[in-house]
Amino acid sequence: MTDRAVILIVDDEVSNIEIMSAVLEDDYEVCFATSGEEALKVAQTVLPDLILLDVLMPGIDGYEVCKRLKKDRMLADIPVIFTTGLNDQDAEVRGLSAGAIDYVTKPIQPVILLARVANHVELKRLRDQLAQMAVTDALTGLSNRRHLEQTLATETAKLSRTGEWLSVIMVDIDFFKLFNDTFGHPAGDRCLAMVAAALTRAVHLATDLTARYGGEEFVCVLPGRDHEAAALVAREIQEQVGSLRIPHPESAVGPCVTVSIGVASACCLPDMSPSQWIAHADRQLYLSKRAGRNEIYSTVFHEQEIGVTSHN
Known part of the structure; x- marks a missing residue:
């Protein structure tokens, strides 16, 4: 090449x-x-x-x-x-x-x-x-929120020409405030960087994008991936983060750092807003956290409608 x-x-x-x-x-x-x-x-x-x-x-x-x-x-x-x-x-x-x-x-x-x-x-x-x-987040080296928004707008416009799938994954580090309170912000920054690297290993296609959304939240954009393919990526993210084995004694989930994940998938159609994928993925992330964290919840939606929600 x-x-x-x-x-x-x-x-x-x-x-x-x-x-x-x-x-x-x-x-x-x-x-x-x-x-x-x-x-x-x-x-x-x-x-x-x-x-x-x-x-x-x-x-x-x-x-x-x-x-x-x-x-x-x-x-x-x-x-x-x-x-x-x-x-x-x-x-x-x-x-x-x-x-x-x-x-x-x-x-x-x-x-x-x-x-x-x-x-x-x-x-x-x-x-x-x-x-x-x-458009790069200085701490993690991932794309920043500005680049995420630009990419979502570009991909939805491009994929809507052929009605192809687009999936968005939202990731949140569980009990990250307690991690910072326990180990301090420098350790928290190292944790963010390590989780970002784990995301990059899991979301590795050239067409994919991984961004830091803000604080301890990350977003992955997967053009051309349907619900099932995105769910596989979400599970790989959980496994990659788990393999880091970053100690987190104050977590209510387990002894190491974990992540909660929300996934939203839909076929791109003209006039669909890029923000719909973020809104639906954020809703699934909320359900994952409400269910006890370290969970994956996902949905297939159609325009403004919420589709089937599943717990992976």
């Missing part, structure tokens, strides 16, 4: 694609599209690091493609460089107004193309690093 940046070349002339690919393929992964419609589909699938976009194409022209890219939450941050034979100021202004960051004129000059692409790929890498720092 490569960590090279991915460049999407969009041009209705195959010869132009071949020229630009030959210039870039030694340093980047290159994919291509020959129309505006195809470009939007490829961009959603590949999520490239940069797009080289022809201005004049049949059907949807480059200006319209760029506008649609910038309106898509998943694609808006991808830098767009227009490639065009229109060497006039009005065309450049129109392109920049549509959201492009630069222009490269045809016929392509290899040295100039390489320099422009390299500069903007590096700038995107730096922006991505800053963005990652802004």
Whole structure:
């Protein structure tokens, strides 16, 4: 698996694609599209690091493609460089107004193309690093609540196109205040970090997200997982946390740190709010804690309705 940046070349002339690919393929992964419609589909699938976009194409022209890219939450941050034979100021202004960051004129000059692409790929890498720092919980290294909310919004929008499953797991460390009172906050911080690591071992698919929701609560987002699959992950979380064997003499559950878990699963449909998964998972977490803690409760819900609640 490569960590090279991915460049999407969009041009209705195959010869132009071949020229630009030959210039870039030694340093980047290159994919291509020959129309505006195809470009939007490829961009959603590949999520490239940069797009080289022809201005004049049949059907949807480059200006319209760029506008649609910038309106898509998943694609808006991808830098767009227009490639065009229109060497006039009005065309450049129109392109920049549509959201492009630069222009490269045809016929392509290899040295100039390489320099422009390299500069903007590096700038995107730096922006991505800053963005990652802004959405990471400093103590645990997990995503923070802001990133959780962004991810839920993105996943529900994406999965609703095909009606796929989404599951959310809420995890709460049992009697954590008593743990802090007994051992002190530095020990409490170490406990949080160890539990976070256990969650990462249990929730390990590249499409999954694990976040610190606040205090001693965590949330796991599982795109594409139905109720049964999410229940398996929840049990793995309990087992991973139990294997830590962190002493907790004041716990009413047992001698070591345990967690209570709530799970909510549903098929994504248009207009369903991301907050529904959090609300239903939180309700199941409440039932788990009310039942004595160190329990897993789960539900399948349909839009605003609460479905079947089960105790695992």
